[in-house]
Structures are given as C-alpha cells and as structure tokens.
Amino acid sequence: MAEMTREDGPPSASGRRAFLGDLAAACVGTPLLLGAVKLTDLLAAPAAQGAYDAAEHWYGMGVDVERCIGCARCVVACKTENDVPEEPHFFNTWIERYVIRNDGEVEVQSPNGGIDGFAPLEDPGTVRRTFFVPKLCNHCENPPCVQVCPVGATFITEDGVILVDEGYCIGCRYCVQACPYGARYIHPEKHVAGKCTFCYHRLRGGQLPACVEVCPTGARIFGEVEGRPTPLSRFMRFNDLQILKPNLNTKPKVYYSNLDYEVS
C-alpha cells in the first residue's frame, strides 16, 4: 500500500493524506478483486507515461555527522550551482564546527560557512569533543515558513521540497523570521527570499543535489524518505536518526546520524 499514489493535501493533514491513500488503494483494489481491471493494465500505465510525476516522490536527505570532514566543498558547489551571492551571510547550506569544552560550554563557529577553512582551536587542552555539522533547509513536512507567507510565494511541492516563487515573493522577511533553522536569507540583489531547493532543477533531471554530488566522504545521502529503495532509505534503516528541534513539530526531512545533543 505504501507505493500507492500520495494524495496531496495541506502539509498539516498527514492523517488525512494517509486516509486518502487508503481510500485510493481501496478504489483500485475493489475492482481488481471483482476482476473488472487486469493487474497488468495497472502496472503498465505508469511506465508508459515516462514523464516526471511529482506525486510519486517524497525527497529527504541524510547527514552522517561522523563522516563530515568540514572541507565545505558542498558549500562551494551549492553557491556555484544556485548562484548564491558569494559574500558571507548568504548560504543555502553551510558547515558549523562545534567545540564542546570540558566545562560543558559549547562554541559554534561557521566562518564564511566554512569555505575558508577553520582556524586552529584555541586552548586545545580544554576540548572535550569537537566535530562538524552540515546545515541546510530541513524541508519540513510541516513548514513554518510556508504557514507565515502572506502571498503564497513559498510552498511545499508534491515531492516534498520547499521552494520560493521568486516572481511572486514580496521580500517581507516573515519566512526568514519563522524558520527555526536559520535556513533562509533575503537575496541582496533580487530582494526575495533565498533558500536551499534540494537543487530541484537537478532532481527533475534525475541528478543528485550539487552538495551530495561533490561530498568526498559520503556524509550527505539523498533519496526518497519512503517508497522505492534509495541510498537514503538504506541510511535510514541502518542508523540511529535524529532531527533538529523535534519539539517544534516541524517534521524535518533532513535526518542526522551520530549527532550530539548539543546541536540544534
């Protein structure tokens, strides 16, 4: 039943979506039982179309913190691929370095998103743990940024990607304020909200997001959250997963493994 078409609904209506999914399955299943429709006809139909069907996908990303070496090739690739302004403070994705001291104090650094590297640790004798965490838009299933947009310029697509309609955004910054993950910014020239698109233009062509493509250690894993098997579904089966700020009920679709509790 999981591979039945995902009936679209408002992001908050996950219960209704599941119900509609069951309903659709029943609508298909009942004639099958009665022998009215041949199974082969049903299977042939999607293959014959061949075109991209957004409703058949539900994208997410996995991040293995244990594998990230903080080289920030993902940040560079993202900026190139998506024409993100080069100066600091404009990032679709960025690398944070966490330094946890013996007294429990947590320092988070992300100089220029990590592109220029990270300075040597100050006072290394007092470090308890230190590691890198890649950050990006979490492409929430229940996105606060979409809720607050007054004009419907930001939205969640049928395949689960949060996008911004640049021709329609009025640059009011509500979404920048609403995002609990700091994943949005106002583009300095276009004066519209900018953010990670999971490289939506690449996904539609069957390619991986640029950051996943260039990551040298495989710290970023991309694929479908449910449905057909992808590297992400394997990652989700074999790792203990965490999401950022689960208490906010945003239902992020960026899943972290080996994440420390200090990270938020």
Added chain:
Amino acid sequence: MPQQVPRLVVVFAVAIIALLLARWYLVPETFGEIGHYRASAVDSIAARPVKYAGQRECAVCHADVVEAKSGGNHRGLSCEGCHGPAAMHVNAPMDTTPVVPRGRDLCVLCHAYNPSRPTGFPQIDPVAHNPRMACNGCHAPHAPEPPVTPRECSACHGQIATQLSLSHHAGLECSTCHEAPAAHRENPRAVRPTKPTARAFCGACHAGGLPDIPQIDLGTHNAGYLCWQCHYPHNPEAR
C-alpha cells in the same frame, strides 16, 4: 422599500464586481492548481540551468580515469568535487576546460590536520609535511596511496598517531602496549590487536617508582576502576 436599500445594493454590487475584477487581474494564472501557490513556479525553478554535470557524464569520455579511480581511496569522490562544475565542458568539450588543481591548496582543504575531523581520516600538517612540494608529486590524485608506510600503525590510525605524537606518551611505540598479529593488517576487523587488561600494566611505569613519571599508589588511587576508564592512554592528561 426604504429608499436607502437600492442605493446599498448598488454600492455592494459595485464593491463585489470590483473585488472579482481585482481577483481576475491580480491572481496569477496557475495559482491554486496544485496548492496555495503558482503551479508554473515549479516548472520555472525546475528549468534553471545545471552547472554540475554529474559523474555519469564524465565517465562517458573519461572512462580510463573513472576506472583508475574505482579501486583507490578516492573512489567515492565525484570528479567535479576537485575539477569544478563541468556542465559547460560536457556541452562543448573544446570550448571550456575544467580546473586541474595543482600545488597544495586543494588537497589540504580535506587533508590538513584539524581536530574536529573524524577519527582515522588521513591528515597531515601542511607546514611540516614536505613543505612546498606539490601533493601530486608523490600521491596519484585519482588513486592516492601513502607512498611509504612510515610506521605501520599510523597508516590507518592516523588520528591516534597525531594525538600520541603531541602527548606525554609520544616516546612509546604502539607495540609497548599492543601486540598486533600480522594478520591484523590484512583483516583488521577480524583479527584484533591486544590491549592491556589490568591496572598493573600501567602500574609498571606509574606505580613502579620510575623517575620523572607521575606516580600513584595502585592500592588507594580509585581502586575498582581500570586506568583507561578515566585517562585516555594515547593522550593522557598532564595533571
């Protein structure tokens, strides 16, 4: 009928017509087709130009490099991670050439020592490691190998070696505390080196009255704990 009612009807009718006209002109054509947004925006975002062509495109012409890369330590790297975005090169191979990184600048982005990097990732100190020599003079970038294995353990246990070299235990050989069977090198997870098992092992130096070594009394110093439950032997505290 009171005379103000027809006037109000006219006012309301004008307002409603104005509203409908405004809606007609202001709401974009495809708004609401899928959800509360312009359906055509999805297609215009999907039509943005691709700059990173992807590994599969590179393999069409450069199969030899992909083949050389497939068995080496860089097999997981994408071509464009080092050579930069190459979609323009794929579309017109003669017009643009991807970057060929030489020197030391690119390699150290990943391989310079940084304590935040995960355990075991191969790292060097760019200041001390063969200064001013280009990396690809010794290491083949598509299938890099350590040119020689200077100390057998550090080839794999690089972070331990780095920490050890900075610690008070820098003078100790790995074999002082570990016995590594030869088969461990071929089958590292199945055949494990030995580790010390008792407090007395550390006590041989630290409770043996040796000069210039911190001394404790094994009988009273946190009895019931093993030494490495509190102290990391590869980088023990100076206290």
